[in-house]
Amino acid sequence: MPLRFRSRVSRVAVAGLVGMVGVVALLGFSAAQPVSSQTDASPGQPGTPYLDMPSLAPIGVRADRYLPIPKEDAAPPIDPAKGYRTQKLGRDLYMVTDNGYQSMFMVYETGVVVIDAPLGYSAHIRQAIAEVTDRPITHVIYSHAHTDHIGGVNDLGGHPVIIAQEETKRLLEKAKDPRRPLPTVTFKDSYSLKVGSQRLDLTYPGSPHEPGNIFIYAPEQKVLMVVDMVFPGWMPWRRFALAKDVPGYFDQVAYIDTLPWETLVGGHVNRVGTHADVRRQLEFMNDIKAAAAAALKSTPPGEEMAAEDKANAWAVYDNYIDRVVVKCMNAVTPKWQSRLGGYDAFIWDQCYAMEQSIRID
Ligand SMILES: [Zn+2]
Numbered sequence: 001m002p003l004r005f006r007s008r009v010s011r012v013a014v015a016g017l018v019g020m021v022g023v024v025a026l027l028g029f030s031a032a033q034p035v036s037s038q039t040d041a042s043p044g045q046p047g048t049p050y051l052d053m054p055s056l057a058p059i060g061v062r063a064d065r066y067l068p069i070p071k072e073d074a075a076p077p078i079d080p081a082k083g084y085r086t087q088k089l090g091r092d093l094y095m096v097t098d099n100g101y102q103s104m105f106m107v108y109e110t111g112v113v114v115i116d117a118p119l120g121y122s123a124h125i126r127q128a129i130a131e132v133t134d135r136p137i138t139h140v141i142y143s144h145a146h147t148d149h150i151g152g153v154n155d156l157g158g159h160p161v162i163i164a165q166e167e168t169k170r171l172l173e174k175a176k177d178p179r180r181p182l183p184t185v186t187f188k189d190s191y192s193l194k195v196g197s198q199r200l201d202l203t204y205p206g207s208p209h210e211p212g213n214i215f216i217y218a219p220e221q222k223v224l225m226v227v228d229m230v231f232p233g234w235m236p237w238r239r240f241a242l243a244k245d246v247p248g249y250f251d252q253v254a255y256i257d258t259l260p261w262e263t264l265v266g267g268h269v270n271r272v273g274t275h276a277d278v279r280r281q282l283e284f285m286n287d288i289k290a291a292a293a294a295a296l297k298s299t300p301p302g303e304e305m306a307a308e309d310k311a312n313a314w315a316v317y318d319n320y321i322d323r324v325v326v327k328c329m330n331a332v333t334p335k336w337q338s339r340l341g342g343y344d345a346f347i348w349d350q351c352y353a354m355e356q357s358i359r360i361d
Contacts, residue, residue, distance in 0.1 A: 041306075050304060050322060054329040056337075056344045059352075069341040070233065075099050075270030084121045086128050089263050089272070090221025092198065096121070096128045099270040101149070104225055105129055106218065109196030111138035114156060115216055115225060116267070119179075122152020139163060139193065141202065142183060143227040144213035145171040149267060151179040161185055163193065165204045167212030205255065208248030209241060217261065227267030229253060232277035234269045234341040238349035240285075246357035250289070253282050269341070284340065288332050292354040295327035325351040 041047045057063040078085055078099050087095045092107040101118035103125065112135050117125060129137070137157070142150045142164040153162070164172075164183035172180050185191075191202040200218055207213035209228045216225040228241045230253060243249035256264070257278040264273035301320040302310055309315040328351035337343045 050326050052326060052330055054326060054333060056329065056333065056347065059348045063344065066342070067337060067344045070339060072233070082124065082127075084124045084128055086131065087272070089223045089265070090218065093218055093221045093223060094128070094132065095265055095272065096125055097270070100268065102265050102267050102269075102272075103149075104216075104223075104265060105137075106195075106198055106200065107133050107135060108198040111135050111195065113137075113139040113141065113193065113195060113198070113200065114160070115141045115200075116143050116149045116227070117152040117156055118149055119147065119151040122155040125152070125156060139195065141193070141200070141216060142168055143216065143225065143267065144168055144207070144210045145175070145180070146210060146228070147177065147180060149227055151177070153181060154179060163187075163191065163202065165202075165212040165214050167204075168214075169212075171210075171212060205252070206248070208243045208245035208252050210244060215259075217259075222260070222262040223265060224256070224259060224261035224263070225265040225267070226256060230256060230264060230266045230273055230278050230281055231269050232264065232266060232271055232273030233280075235343050235346050236281065236285075236350070237268065238346040239353040240350065243353075245361075246353060247361050250282075250285055253278065253285065257282065280339075284332075284336055287335065288328065288350055288354050289358070291328045291331035292324065292351060293358055294331070295324040296355060296358060299324050299327060321352070321355060324355045328355060 076085055076087075084096055084098050087097070089095055089104070094105055094107075096103050096105065098118075098121045101120050103114070103116035103118055105115065105125070105128070106113045107129075112129055112133065114125065114129075114137055117140070126137075137160050140153055140156060140160045140162045142153075142162065144150075145164075145168045162181060162183040163185045166186040166188055169183050169186045172182050187202065187204070189204055193200045193202065198218075199220065200216060203215045203217070204212070205215065213227060213229075217223070228237070229249070231237065231241070240246055240249045257275055262274075264278065266273055299320065302316055303319075304323065305315065305319045309319075325348065329347060332351075333343075333347065336347075
């Protein structure tokens with residue numbers, strides 16, 4: 001509480017425009033009656049907090065400290081001298097990670113297939129491979145077009161065959177980014193890469209995250225890699241991992257759980273996932289959907305705001321959406337704040353994305 005007190009007071013001090021009445025209201029925001037905005041407040045400045053304002057720092061307000069990460073999600077540490085760690089996932093199949101990003105490589109009789117080259121540690125991928133084999137990198141697979149996952153591919157050297165879904169090629173042709181060379185082999189629905197005694201099945205069931213984002217499955221090792229969809233043990237990245245299609249994101253997380261893999265590589269966070277992780281994320285997503293839907297139903301537009309602003313449609317919606325999100329936050333926080341790593345970092349973003357998707361999708 002002292003930390004929150006300081007951050008609220010310092011916000012007021014920086015704004016420098018809220019009078020003593022406003023400060024008293026800030027400190028006593030649990031008043032039982034709906035509070036309407038001060039009509040003598042300075043236009044455009046932070047005002048009286050909404051009724052039942054959550055204590056978790058809203059977007060744009062500094063949290064002096066974040067909630068602790070659940071102990072079960074403690075990851076093997078990264079050796080700072082190396083900048084990555086390697087984890088074997090099955091016969092000659094490895095994950096490379098810096099505990100923030102994840103990529104893979106698969107060794108076969110005469111070479112190596114690399115899947116993704118995240119910018120953060122792409123300079124170390126060749127070293128990670130050299131710890132296992134001296135065979136050359138012959139193939140690279142792009143999970144999707146996003147720079148953070150494939151922008152380090154030039155660090156791999158040589159002239160590997162680059163395989164991607166055709167939408168990824170289309171996006172990369174538009175991007176004209178020298179860090180992301182165009183794929184040399186593309187496919188539409190599925191592609192089986194057979195190299196020596198190893199196999200990877202690439203499929204494209206469509207993607208709510210980004211066109212061209214594919215499923216990469218190693219059938220012998222029962223390892224599935226799908227990037228930016230499931231975040232084992234963690235809050236998804238903000239706004240459902242920036243899903244271009246939020247209802248589709250819900251459907252595809254459920255679909256991932258129906259497939260026969262045993263290990264999931266999600267492209268992010270500090271560990272691989274299980275089916276229990278997928279179900280836990282789905283449970284969280286369904287809770288937030290129910291909370292936002294209930295909040296939309298029970299929140300009348302135009303309350304808790306100055307009468308003078310009610311002809312301003314954007315202001316009415318800004319106020320309305322905020323109050324819906326406050327209710328969403330209060331409904332999901334008690335159950336989830338200690339169960340997902342980084343809950344407080346992005347829960348506001350998720351509630352904003354959820355209420356918007358329910359209203360317009
Ligand atoms: Zn992405």
